[in-house]
Amino acid sequence: MLPSLVIVLILTTFTCGENPAIQVMLTNKGLQYGKHLGAGWIQDKLGNITFPDISGGIHISIFGTIHYTFTGVTIVQCDLPEPSVQFYTDVTGFKTSVSGLSIALTGKWRTDYGFIHDGGSFNLAIFNVDVTSAVELGKDADGRLSVTSASCTAEVGDVRIDFHGGASWIFQPFVDHFKGRIRGQIEDKICPAVEQYIGEFEHQLQAMNVSFPVNQAVAVDIPLTNLPLVAASSLSLGLKGEFYSIKSHADPPFKAQNFTLPEQPGYMLSLGLSEFTANSASYAYFSAGLLQALIDDSMIPPSSPVHLNTTSMGPFIPQLPKLFPDLLMKLQVYAREAPVFSFQPGAVKLGFLATVKAFAVQPNATLTPLFKLNADSAFSGKVLVDSGRLKGSVAMDNFTLTLASSEVGTFQTAALENLVKTGIKMGVLSKLNEKLAEGFVLPRMHYAQLVNAVLKVEEGFVAVWSDAEVWPTESGFN
Ligand SMILES: *[C@@H]1O[C@H](CO)[C@@H](O)[C@H](O)[C@H]1NC(C)=O
Ligand SMILES: *[C@@H]1O[C@H](CO)[C@@H](O)[C@H](O)[C@H]1NC(C)=O
Ligand SMILES: *[C@@H]1O[C@H](CO)[C@@H](O)[C@H](O)[C@H]1NC(C)=O
Ligand SMILES: *[C@@H]1O[C@H](CO)[C@@H](O)[C@H](O)[C@H]1NC(C)=O
Ligand SMILES: *[C@@H]1O[C@H](CO)[C@@H](O)[C@H](O)[C@H]1NC(C)=O
Ligand SMILES: *[C@@H]1O[C@H](CO)[C@@H](O)[C@H](O)[C@H]1NC(C)=O
Numbered sequence: 001m002l003p004s005l006v007i008v009l010i011l012t013t014f015t016c017g018e019n020p021a022i023q024v025m026l027t028n029k030g031l032q033y034g035k036h037l038g039a040g041w042i043q044d045k046l047g048n049i050t051f052p053d054i055s056g057g058i059h060i061s062i063f064g065t066i067h068y069t070f071t072g073v074t075i076v077q078c079d080l081p082e083p084s085v086q087f088y089t090d091v092t093g094f095k096t097s098v099s100g101l102s103i104a105l106t107g108k109w110r111t112d113y114g115f116i117h118d119g120g121s122f123n124l125a126i127f128n129v130d131v132t133s134a135v136e137l138g139k140d141a142d143g144r145l146s147v148t149s150a151s152c153t154a155e156v157g158d159v160r161i162d163f164h165g166g167a168s169w170i171f172q173p174f175v176d177h178f179k180g181r182i183r184g185q186i187e188d189k190i191c192p193a194v195e196q197y198i199g200e201f202e203h204q205l206q207a208m209n210v211s212f213p214v215n216q217a218v219a220v221d222i223p224l225t226n227l228p229l230v231a232a233s234s235l236s237l238g239l240k241g242e243f244y245s246i247k248s249h250a251d252p253p254f255k256a257q258n259f260t261l262p263e264q265p266g267y268m269l270s271l272g273l274s275e276f277t278a279n280s281a282s283y284a285y286f287s288a289g290l291l292q293a294l295i296d297d298s299m300i301p302p303s304s305p306v307h308l309n310t311t312s313m314g315p316f317i318p319q320l321p322k323l324f325p326d327l328l329m330k331l332q333v334y335a336r337e338a339p340v341f342s343f344q345p346g347a348v349k350l351g352f353l354a355t356v357k358a359f360a361v362q363p364n365a366t367l368t369p370l371f372k373l374n375a376d377s378a379f380s381g382k383v384l385v386d387s388g389r390l391k392g393s394v395a396m397d398n399f400t401l402t403l404a405s406s407e408v409g410t411f412q413t414a415a416l417e418n419l420v421k422t423g424i425k426m427g428v429l430s431k432l433n434e435k436l437a438e439g440f441v442l443p444r445m446h447y448a449q450l451v452n453a454v455l456k457v458e459e460g461f462v463a464v465w466s467d468a469e470v471w472p473t474e475s476g477f478n
Contacts, residue, residue: 020274081099087235105123130153144206225239
């Protein structure tokens, strides 16, 4: 009984999976924009298609079998009507169709009939091509997005062929006979070509990484956590969104909470970033030992009335200048625990528990430990996107300084607490707020940029709604 219960428990914990910490939603507006880009790209691509030689044989009762070959077939003109693309819930993907496509081609023909060889040129017009393709989205074992062709149908309305040169006047009357065959051959080639493009795209997706280094110590993992979700008006992807320390690769001791990203059909994209992502980054930096700093007097502005030396500390720690007269000091500051972010409607809160170890710098450069303080602070910030820049402001909500241990005897921390509080507000926060008010340009890739972005902090997550501007590259969209 117990073992089977344990198995059931293990199975359910595994099958429940994890909540995505990053959610990306493509709306119908985004899909239509993508389609518009795609149509332009296909129109471009069609102009560059090279066709393989087409050959076959036709049996004409009075002549017997004539072998024919078409070579050097190129597109002269192509009118690609605006395709239609929609989210397709039947296969969890997209359905694309083009109807009324017409193409004019030109090429050379050659026929072999017994030992009679003949040749010339031809013009071929293909009218009213209808193609409908459904693409299914999925997720591979490593959490990459995958695309597969779910169905494809192609129909060619009509073809017109005009032969020139050679004995074309003889067989032009048999064009109707050729026509049916060629129409069928073209029809048969469309879907395999479509499937080949989907296959190439899948190949590119499989080459993509689901983990990216942020710096030498920290990386971020963004595989899909669930299958893509397709609704009538949107496609949603859930990504893991976990930062980790490259050295330890340990998962943080907390899990991503479920959140519901509100859909905003007026924007192409919605992006939701859970508190978890910020906290995993904090945990990764903490685990990698990056949340620490050494502060010495050279970092204190010369204009400051208080300096990092034992004399200057006299008013706060009266015994210090007596025990260690006129020595410079150094502070080692480090996070005691990983700082914790909490996203609340309209605000980002941050709790930061730090320890400060103070040392006196002896004339021979030896560091003599003096005391250890716990410096616990709470900050709250606002973030917004304004004119394409990420802006914000940070305020200190609370700051407490308590003596954790001392080599120089006990002392009151209240006055020192006020000093440090003022130092952080005047020194650190005012500079940071100047930068935040100026803002940071939103991250842009070499082929895409967010435009009209709006950011809102919600309970447990940050939501960004945005349009995008994409410049396709020669090789496609990646
Ligand atoms: C098509 O060919 C032209 C000229 O050779 C080139 O500039 C263009 O990038 C090509 N387009 C595609 C989609 O390969
Ligand atoms: C994937 O990651 C590997 C190793 O980090 C790197 O060499 C490769 O260039 C990456 N591939 C892409 C497409 O970014
Ligand atoms: C997360 O929330 C969505 C909708 O609110 C729900 O459909 C889904 O089952 C939830 N997932 C988990 C793992 O709780
Ligand atoms: C200590 O700081 C005070 C200013 O607070 C300064 O006048 C003094 O020269 C400094 N002493 C040393 C040793 O740097
Ligand atoms: C440096 O100076 C201090 C105080 O004068 C002394 O206690 C310590 O032994 C010295 N260290 C070295 C390595 O000379
Ligand atoms: C400030 O922090 C201390 C200790 O961490 C706590 O007791 C106090 O309630 C906090 N004050 C505010 C205003 O949050």
